[in-house]
Amino acid sequence: MTEGRYVYCIVEGAQKAQLGNIGIDGSRVYAIPYQDISAVVHDCPAKPYESKDNEVVKDWVIAHEKVIERAWEKLGTVLPLGFDTIIKADEEKDPEEIVEDWLRGDYQNLKEKLDKVKGKAEYGVQISWDTKVISQVLTEKDEELEKLSEEIKSKPKGMAYMYKQKLEKLLRGKLEREAERYFKKFYGRIKECTDEIRIEKLKKDEELRQTLMNVSCLADKEEVKVLGDELDKINNMDAFFVRFTGPWPPYTFV
Amino acid sequence: MPIDIDEDNLKHGLLGLVIAIVEIIRDALKHQALRRMEGGNLTDEEIERLGRALEEIDIAIDQMKEEQGVTETVKSVRDGLDDLVDDVLDQMINPERWKKEGEEKGI
Numbered sequence: 001m002t003e004g005r006y007v008y009c010i011v012e013g014a015q016k017a018q019l020g021n022i023g024i025d026g027s028r029v030y031a032i033p034y035q036d037i038s039a040v041v042h043d044c045p046a047k048p049y050e051s052k053d054n055e056v057v058k059d060w061v062i063a064h065e066k067v068i069e070r071a072w073e074k075l076g077t078v079l080p081l082g083f084d085t086i087i088k089a090d091e092e093k094d095p096e097e098i099v100e101d102w103l104r105g106d107y108q109n110l111k112e113k114l115d116k117v118k119g120k121a122e123y124g125v126q127i128s129w130d131t132k133v134i135s136q137v138l139t140e141k142d143e144e145l146e147k148l149s150e151e152i153k154s155k156p157k158g159m160a161y162m163y164k165q166k167l168e169k170l171l172r173g174k175l176e177r178e179a180e181r182y183f184k185k186f187y188g189r190i191k192e193c194t195d196e197i198r199i200e201k202l203k204k205d206e207e208l209r210q211t212l213m214n215v216s217c218l219a220d221k222e223e224v225k226v227l228g229d230e231l232d233k234i235n236n237m238d239a240f241f242v243r244f245t246g247p248w249p250p251y252t253f254v
Numbered sequence: 255m256p257i258d259i260d261e262d263n264l265k266h267g268l269l270g271l272v273i274a275i276v277e278i279i280r281d282a283l284k285h286q287a288l289r290r291m292e293g294g295n296l297t298d299e300e301i302e303r304l305g306r307a308l309e310e311i312d313i314a315i316d317q318m319k320e321e322q323g324v325t326e327t328v329k330s331v332r333d334g335l336d337d338l339v340d341d342v343l344d345q346m347i348n349p350e351r352w353k354k355e356g357e358e359k360g361i
Contacts, residue, residue, distance in 0.1 A: 158306035159298065160305070165308075
C-alpha cells in the first residue's frame with residue numbers, strides 16, 4: 001500500500017536526492033521536485049501514524065526530526081512540516097502527482113517562506129536565575145526588607161513566624177518585579193542580535209533555579225556569534241545562567 | 255490532572271492528595287492571617303497566638319510527609335493543580351487561544 005506520501009519538509013532546489021532508509025520505521029526517504037523546490041517524502045499508506053504507546057510515538061517523532069535535520073545538512077534550506085503530514089492519492093492521480101500539484105499550488109507561499117529562512121537557523125535560549133542569591137542581594141539593598149528581617153530577630157516565636165511570612169510575601173513581590181525588569185532587558189538585547197524572536201512557555205523550574213525566559217530565535221548562521229557573545233555577557237552575571245541550543249532547522253518560524 | 259493511583263500505591267496517592275489539600279487550606283489560612291495582621295486589626299497577643307498555631311501546622315505537615323514518604327507525591331499533586339490553574343487562566347486572558355482550541359476540537 002503506497003497510496004500516500006508522508007511529507008517531512010520542503011527544501012529549496014530541484015532535488016532528486018535519495019536520503020536512504022532513515023525515515024519513520026526505516027522507510028526510504030527521497031525528494032519529489034517541482035521547479036526549484038522539492039518535497040522530502042516517504043511512501044506510506046494513506047492513513048495517519050497512530051499509536052497508544054507513547055514510546056512508539058516518541059520514536060516516530062524523533063525519526064521525523066532526524067530526517068529534517070539530515071535534509072537540512074545535505075540539501076540546504078528547509079521548511080519543516082509537522083509530524084503526520086500525509087498527502088493522499090485519489091482515483092485519478094498517483095500520489096507523486098498530487099505532491100507536485102500541491103507544490104505548484106502553494107509555490108509562491110513556500111518560496112517566500114524558504115527565502116525568509118535561507119541561511120538562517122533556529123536557536124533556543126533559556127535564561128534562569130538563582131532566586132536564593134538574588135533574594136539575598138535584594139534584601140541587602142532594600143531598606144524595607146532589611147528593616148523587616150532585623151525586626152524579626154527581636155520578636156517572640158509566634159510573631160516572628162508571622163513577620164517571616166510577611167517578609168517572604170514582600171520578597172516574592174519584589175522578585176517578580178525584578179524578573180519582569182530583567183526579562184524586558186534581556187529580550188531587548190537578544191532581539192537586537194536576531195532576525196526574529198518568539199516567546200515560548202516556561203519550562204519547569206529546577207531546584208533553586210527559576211526559569212526567567214524561554215525564547216526561540218531565528219538568526220543568520222554566519223552572524224550568530226553576535227548572539228553568542230551577548231548571551232555570554234548574561235551568563236557571566238552573578239546568579240544568572242544561560243542555556244543556548246542550536247543550530248536547529250527553523251521549526252518555529254515557518 | 256494526572257494523579258497516579260493504582261492498587262499498589264493507592265494509599266500513598268490518597269494520602270498525598272489529602273495532605274496536598276491540607277496544605278492548600280493552610281496556605282489560605284496563612285494568607286488570611288497575614289491580611290488581618292497587615293490590616294492592623296489584630297493585637298500583638300493575637301498575632302503571637304496565630305503565628306504559633308500556624309507554625310505548629312507547618313511542623314506537623316512536614317513531619318507527616320516525611321514519615322509517610324509522600325513529599326514527592328504531594329508536590330506532584332500541587333504542581334498538577336498549578337498547571338491546571340495556569341491553563342485555565344491562560345485561556346481566560348487569551349480568548350484567541352481559546353477560540354483556536356475550540357476550532358481544533360471542531361466545536
